Amino acid sequence: xxxxxxxxxxxxxxxxxxxxxxxxxxxxxxxxxxxxxxxxxxxxxxxxxxxxxxxxxxxxxxxxxxxxxxxxxxxxx
Numbered sequence: 001x002x003x004x005x006x007x008x009x010x011x012x013x014x015x016x017x018x019x020x021x022x023x024x025x026x027x028x029x030x031x032x033x034x035x036x037x038x039x040x041x042x043x044x045x046x047x048x049x050x051x052x053x054x055x056x057x058x059x060x061x062x063x064x065x066x067x068x069x070x071x072x073x074x075x076x077x
Contacts, residue, residue, distance in 0.1 A: 011068065011071065014064050014067065014068060015068065017060075017064055018061055018064040018065060018068065021057045021058075021060045021061035021064065022057075022061045024053065024054070024057035025054050025057040025058040025061055028050045028051075028053045028054045028057070029041060029050065031053065031057075032044075032045050032050070032053075
């Protein structure tokens with residue numbers, strides 16, 4: 001029998017990941033500045049790399065959102 005706290009922790013983890021991915025998709029320059037601890041900015045990274053980062057984060061956020069919504073409307077049997 002699955003532990004109910006594990007399901008809750010899974011949902012919390014993916015909710016936090018969703019928020020992070022939405023932030024990265026919305027502001028990839030801030031993401032670059034954050035992961036380099038302020039040493040680099042969006043100007044130091046190619047435009048293609050910023051758009052690629054934004055696209056991947058957007059798809060990941062969309063995938064997690066779909067997973068969370070499906071999880072809300074279905075129950076484990």
